[in-house]
Amino acid sequence: MSNLFLRTLREDPADAEVPSHKLLVRAGYVRRAAPGIYTWLPLGKIVLENVARVVREEMNAIGGQEVLLPALLPKEFYETTGRWEEYGDTLFRLKDRKGADYLLGPTHEELFTLLVKGEYSSYKDFPVVLYQIQEKFRDEARPRAGVLRGREFHMKDSYSFDTDDEGLQQSYDQHRAAYIRIFDRLGLDYVIVSATSGAMGGSASEEFLAVAPTGEDTFVRSTESDYAANVEAVRTPAPAEGSVEGLPEARVHHTPGTATIQTLVDFLNGAGLDRDFTEADTLKNVLVKTRAPGSKEWELLGIGLPGDREVDLKRLEAALEPTEVALLDDADFAANTFLAKGYIGPRALLDNKVRYLVDPRVATGTSWVTGADRTDHHVLDLVAGRDFTPDGTIDVAEVRDGDASPDGRGTLYTARGIEIGHIFQLGRKYTDAFKLDALGPDGKPRRVTMGSYGIGVSRAVASVVEQSHDDKGIVWPREIAPADVHVVGTGKGGEVEEALRIGGELEARGLRVLVDDRKAAPGVKFNDAELLGIPTVVIVGRGLKDGLVELRDRRTGERTDVPVGEIVESTV
Ligand code: ATP
Ligand code: MG
Ligand code: MG
Numbered sequence: 001m002s003n004l005f006l007r008t009l010r011e012d013p014a015d016a017e018v019p020s021h022k023l024l025v026r027a028g029y030v031r032r033a034a035p036g037i038y039t040w041l042p043l044g045k046i047v048l049e050n051v052a053r054v055v056r057e058e059m060n061a062i063g064g065q066e067v068l069l070p071a072l073l074p075k076e077f078y079e080t081t082g083r084w085e086e087y088g089d090t091l092f093r094l095k096d097r098k099g100a101d102y103l104l105g106p107t108h109e110e111l112f113t114l115l116v117k118g119e120y121s122s123y124k125d126f127p128v129v130l131y132q133i134q135e136k137f138r139d140e141a142r143p144r145a146g147v148l149r150g151r152e153f154h155m156k157d158s159y160s161f162d163t164d165d166e167g168l169q170q171s172y173d174q175h176r177a178a179y180i181r182i183f184d185r186l187g188l189d190y191v192i193v194s195a196t197s198g199a200m201g202g203s204a205s206e207e208f209l210a211v212a213p214t215g216e217d218t219f220v221r222s223t224e225s226d227y228a229a230n231v232e233a234v235r236t237p238a239p240a241e242g243s244v245e246g247l248p249e250a251r252v253h254h255t256p257g258t259a260t261i262q263t264l265v266d267f268l269n270g271a272g273l274d275r276d277f278t279e280a281d282t283l284k285n286v287l288v289k290t291r292a293p294g295s296k297e298w299e300l301l302g303i304g305l306p307g308d309r310e311v312d313l314k315r316l317e318a319a320l321e322p323t324e325v326a327l328l329d330d331a332d333f334a335a336n337t338f339l340a341k342g343y344i345g346p347r348a349l350l351d352n353k354v355r356y357l358v359d360p361r362v363a364t365g366t367s368w369v370t371g372a373d374r375t376d377h378h379v380l381d382l383v384a385g386r387d388f389t390p391d392g393t394i395d396v397a398e399v400r401d402g403d404a405s406p407d408g409r410g411t412l413y414t415a416r417g418i419e420i421g422h423i424f425q426l427g428r429k430y431t432d433a434f435k436l437d438a439l440g441p442d443g444k445p446r447r448v449t450m451g452s453y454g455i456g457v458s459r460a461v462a463s464v465v466e467q468s469h470d471d472k473g474i475v476w477p478r479e480i481a482p483a484d485v486h487v488v489g490t491g492k493g494g495e496v497e498e499a500l501r502i503g504g505e506l507e508a509r510g511l512r513v514l515v516d517d518r519k520a521a522p523g524v525k526f527n528d529a530e531l532l533g534i535p536t537v538v539i540v541g542r543g544l545k546d547g548l549v550e551l552r553d554r555r556t557g558e559r560t561d562v563p564v565g566e567i568v569e570s571t572v
């Protein structure tokens with residue numbers, strides 16, 4: 001420590017409100033460079049790398065292959081998927097010297113899809129899981145709490161590519177299991193909640209939330225079952241791509257399709273409505289039914305727009321590939337809107353024979369259900385109070401303690417959490433956009449299906465601190481601590497030299513050791529040891545003249561005197 005680039009602080013930083021922010025700064029793990037932008041100092045870098053190592057080991061264990069993509073990306077990829085617009089102000093945009101538009105990657109679905117498309121073409125190549133651990137950039141509206149919500153932050157993002165839905169389900173399940181191992185190893189207390197899929201698009205999606213009162217996410221959990229859900233998702237249990245419970249032979253599909261604006265405008269104008277549509281129109285929701293030439297089966301397709309947002313028709317580049325189209329009437333718009341807003345769920349769909357689902361989060365996407373009785377599509381018969389509240393609004397944030405759990409077991413209570421991981425079954429949103437196909441055994445191309453899976457690596461560091469600290473400082477779980485043992489030498493009678501010697505021996509036995517050999521008062525050293533939070537502390541001080549050193553457990557506070565000759569054995 002006498003030459004470690006470390007200065008601890010006595011005072012909490014003025015802008016810090018949550019424990020992890022205060023402690024990581026005070027203990028010299030991170031320093032703020034600009035709002036939401038942080039420097040990792042030597043001990044912090046070690047912790048960050050330790051978290052990354054755990055993530056890497058578990059990703060490799062499920063067959064993930066690590067790559068490193070650029071963070072500086074040309075606009076065109078994100079234009080293809082609509083995300084150049086969709087991301088809004090969150091995207092960091094910049095221009096090169098020729099005036100061409102670039103962005104700093106907030107997440108990398110686009111480039112990974114293109115990467116796989118460039119290398120793989122046969123069904124025999126799949127499945128594949130690729131991942132990276134990289135800095136991500138998001139111009140967050142409210143960067144807060146130090147590295148918990150940064151504008152530049154470290155993420156592990158992985159992507160699975162499969163040729164069929166069963167494969168995707170398997171890749172998803174493997175990631176889910178890997179995430180459980182990762183967060184267990186990090187010593188985090190967390191829940192897994194079903195989630196809406198945000199700007200990612202797609203269907204099945206779960207979030208891992210570290211339980212912490214300072215978290216930004218509110219979730220509900222059941223008193224009696226494992227049920228836990230993000231409050232946003234409570235009323236809208238999104239069916240997984242693949243099947244719908246209670247609808248035999250029914251399947252849910254999600255795709256962005258490939259039509260142009262002009263096709264869409266043509267649908268609308270061909271639908272016999274009493275107005276003309278132009279490319280400049282905005283729509284909240286569009287519902288159409290289509291069928292292939294010669295086919296008896298209609299398919300209902302919809303473009304559901306997130307929440308109340310209206311989207312310019314110009315932005316609906318990726319829509320449908322229709323062959324024969326009818327636009328349903330106003331009532332259907334209403335049904336669609338209720339679905340889009342999540343006022344009704346799959347149950348209502350079944351009860352009302354609705355064969356249409358919309359993913360409320362996918363501006364350019366479509367979702368629909370195909371079933372055994374595919375010819376009939378009555379879309380309505382919604383009952384106020386049963387399928388949606390009479391005034392058409394449900395404030396999902398108002399789910400209260402004591403509400404019945406949707407799975408019928410127990411009651412719900414609310415808690416707060418930090419989103420540390422997020423897994424998605426994206427389906428074909430991105431592979432459709434970039435036309436990523438694999439040639440099947442029959443020689444015919446199949447569209448590849450995709451999952452994407454994120455872990456906030458830097459956020460995980462702070463989440464551990466949120467859960468694992470006391471009034472004196474951080475308490476690291478050994479797996480990610482900056483060292484296993486902190487040896488403190490205090491005194492002028494050879495204690496520091498003895499501390500260095502013991503440290504050397506422990507290191508020779510494979511432990512990671514930090515030795516406090518600074519010229520500083522004992523109190524300063526003890527306080528710093530508590531602040532830094534290394535799990536085991538060895539004090540070489542006053543007792544040394546009697547042949548004793550003190551072993552301290554940072555978590556329990558337990559202290560034991562140990563003969564100096566036995567300290568190495570007692571510690572390893
Ligand atoms: P949040 O809801 O907190 O804004 P997100 O849903 O936007 O997160 P994802 O797109 O799901 O984030 O990204 C994957 C993971 O990256 C998240 O689960 C989270 O752990 C982490 N992450 C996202 N944004 C940030 C950020 N600004 N700072 C640190 N970590 C972040
Ligand atoms: Mg976000
Ligand atoms: Mg989120």
Ligand code: MG
Binds near residue numbers: 198419422
């Ligand atoms: Mg998320």
